[in-house]
């Protein structure tokens with residue numbers, strides 16, 4: 519039975535306390551609320567209530583072995599839900615919390631297996647978005663939240679996309695306007711001998727290495743041909759996918775432009791490219807993902823552009839490939855998954 523979804527606007531610079539309280543009450547009684555964070559919109563439920571986590575999986579159509587991230591609003595609450603916080607984890611917390619970074623720890627018993635997809639570890643994040651922080655506090659302090667999209671669709675960076683996917687499936691949607699980062703958090707596993715990045719994000723490997731020394735990266739992340747299983751269960755599924763067929767063309771930029779022009783000739787298609795190349799594709803349908811000088815801009819627009827292609831019923835997307843340095847690693851990771859690993863090297 520579809521439910522009535524209440525949509526409210528909350529300005530992060532002038533938070534409506536009554537609305538936040540109402541949202542928190544929904545979570546405390548086992549309901550679901552979609553809310554803005556600095557990375558993407560999240561679909562929140564009470565992380566310590568197994569029934570809430572089951573509802574999250576049902577609302578998204580998400581496989582139940584794909585664990586949720588638990589969001590907190592103050593450091594001390596971490597110790598309520600995890601067994602051990604290593605010195606390395608403390609260094610990462612000092613440097614990047616609150617912020618767009620998730621760490622994996624051994625879980626305490628009070629975190630239900632429904633929230634961790636059956637694992638004895640738990641992913642924890644302390645976001646910096648003011649509305650998210652106020653909402654988590656009002657909800658009792660522990661909000662399980664995956665991205666607020668139907669499983670397999672691009673993560674939402676605007677409330678209208680949350681409504682498109684989740685209207686009638688959640689109790690409330692908090693519209694917090696535009697999302698600053700636009701890609702999901704970096705995930706770092708702190709349970710092994712060395713910290714390991716399981717999902718690249720805004721906090722890059724380079725940034726983590728400044729704090730920790732050497733950091734490993736799950737080898738399956740960028741390698742399309744890897745036969746190993748990704749360590750983050752969620753990275754196993756086809757994610758972030760637009761409805762269109764999508765192909766990435768990779769290589770020297772002149773050759774990439776020439777190849778895309780050739781492939782797109784006399785075809786209905788949309789080209790994704792950096793601002794600097796828009797004029798090269800005269801006569802073709804083009805989406806500007808942002809300047810090659812500012813990868814943050816590209817990260818922030820990627821999911822919106824993929825959703826726009828869906829809205830326009832695009833059948834074929836031809837995308838340039840981008841640098842994989844810094845946040846570019848996260849952009850390329852999402853782009854490659856969106857394309858279902860279809861890459862042409864030129």
Ligand code: AMP
Nearest residue numbers: 585639640641664665702750751752753
């Ligand atoms: P999403 O919330 O949609 O950003 O997805 C959360 C991501 O965190 C998924 O890729 C999960 O597989 C990953 N994740 C959550 N908990 C764990 C965990 N305990 N161990 C490894 N990966 C996790």
Ligand code: MG
Nearest residue numbers: 664665673702
């Ligand atoms: Mg997601």
